[in-house]
Amino acid sequence: MDILDKIKAYKLEEVAARKAELPLSDIEARAAQAPAPRGFAARLTEAAREGYGLIAEVKKASPSKGLIRADFDPPALARAYEDGGAACLSVLTDAPSFQGADEYLVQAREATSLPVLRKDFLYDPWQVAESRSLGADCILIIMASVSDAQARELEDAAAAWGMDALIEVHDRAELERAAELNSKMIGINNRDLRTFETSLDVTRKLAKHVPVDRMIVAESGLSTPADLAEVARYGVRSFLIGESLMRQEDVTAATRTILANPLTAPGGA
Ligand SMILES: O=C(O)c1ccccc1NCC(=O)[C@H](O)[C@H](O)COP(=O)(O)O
Numbered sequence: 001m002d003i004l005d006k007i008k009a010y011k012l013e014e015v016a017a018r019k020a021e022l023p024l025s026d027i028e029a030r031a032a033q034a035p036a037p038r039g040f041a042a043r044l045t046e047a048a049r050e051g052y053g054l055i056a057e058v059k060k061a062s063p064s065k066g067l068i069r070a071d072f073d074p075p076a077l078a079r080a081y082e083d084g085g086a087a088c089l090s091v092l093t094d095a096p097s098f099q100g101a102d103e104y105l106v107q108a109r110e111a112t113s114l115p116v117l118r119k120d121f122l123y124d125p126w127q128v129a130e131s132r133s134l135g136a137d138c139i140l141i142i143m144a145s146v147s148d149a150q151a152r153e154l155e156d157a158a159a160a161w162g163m164d165a166l167i168e169v170h171d172r173a174e175l176e177r178a179a180e181l182n183s184k185m186i187g188i189n190n191r192d193l194r195t196f197e198t199s200l201d202v203t204r205k206l207a208k209h210v211p212v213d214r215m216i217v218a219e220s221g222l223s224t225p226a227d228l229a230e231v232a233r234y235g236v237r238s239f240l241i242g243e244s245l246m247r248q249e250d251v252t253a254a255t256r257t258i259l260a261n262p263l264t265a266p267g268g269a
Contacts, residue, residue: 002194003063004145007097011121019126027126030133031161038115040088040138041164041185045215047087048237051262052228055117055217056086056255057242058108061099064196069246074104075111077251082112084255088138090117090240102134109135117166123150128157138164141183143174144193155183166217170202172209179211186210187240191220200230207234225258232263 001009022030047053058081060072078089091108092100100120109116118136122128123146131139139158141151151167158165159182167178168187178186188206191198198221210216215238218231223244231239241258248254 003097003196004142004193007094007121008123008145010096011094012123015124015127018130019124024126024129027129027133031129034132034135037132037137037162037164038113039164040115040117041215043115044087044185044217044238048215052232052259053088053217053238054086054255054259055088055090055238055240056081056084056245057090057092057119057240058104059090059092059098059100059119059242059246061097062243063097064191065243067099068243072099075107077246078108078111078114080251081245081255082114084252085259086114086255087238088115088117090119090242092119092242093134094120105134105136109137121145122154125153125157128154128161128163132161132163136163138166138185140166140168140187141181142168142193143178144168144170148177148180151177151181155181158183168219169206172206175206175209179214184214185217185238186214187217187219188236189219190222200227203231203236204234207231207236222258225261228258229263237262 044053058074058077061067091105092098093102094100115137117138118131141154155165165183166185166187167183168189169175169178170189188203190202203218216236217238218236219240222241245254
């Protein structure tokens, strides 16, 4: 059993327990009271047109790296990212593998004006309503971990709540499945979530096969302006970065540095 299977197994148990506590109608009532979605895809597209669109991740720990940042203050980190020029935030809410928490998303969003992606492992429309109840503006759908029917159900639920969905792929087969969905944002994860092997070659190989009406987000393993310039050469203008920024003492300065001097490319996003 690899890490993705393990996460899926405990996540399904976690969701079942949460649903028993709070049935769908109750979580939907909470979601209906949440502050309006901030337009995640629109904000990212606009930033990518002007330079690079950065989704900056609030990430304390990970299965591949263990503890990444001991001094972990989600609202302060969110503000630092906003001051540094990030277009959007990603906040890990999974506790067992990432030391995340739902409250971190709420706190990070309240501390900034940025749209927020809930970075978690979603299988059930109940979790989409839960994400909205926390204030999330976007959800993640990992094609390696869901069926086509589940992916469709999750993106439909997100759309019904006025949220966007980032569809994550790691190989050609997943990309072909993602292309059948409606969501406009395709995340190419450079990390193989089953082996942790990470290479920008994944984006190089897949980017050219992404339908032209989709926006590509390169995810994972990006740590220098040169990495962004390399990926920009494959036609990518938007990036999801966690670890390399989380390891910096001055997160605002590091964010500014990585976004400085974007490779100019015709066509924007
Ligand atoms: O980061 C991990 O080790 C990981 C392991 C298993 C499933 C998901 C995992 N990460 C989620 C992500 O996709 C990354 O947090 C995100 O792309 C940022 O990556 P990085 O900049 O390399 O922290």
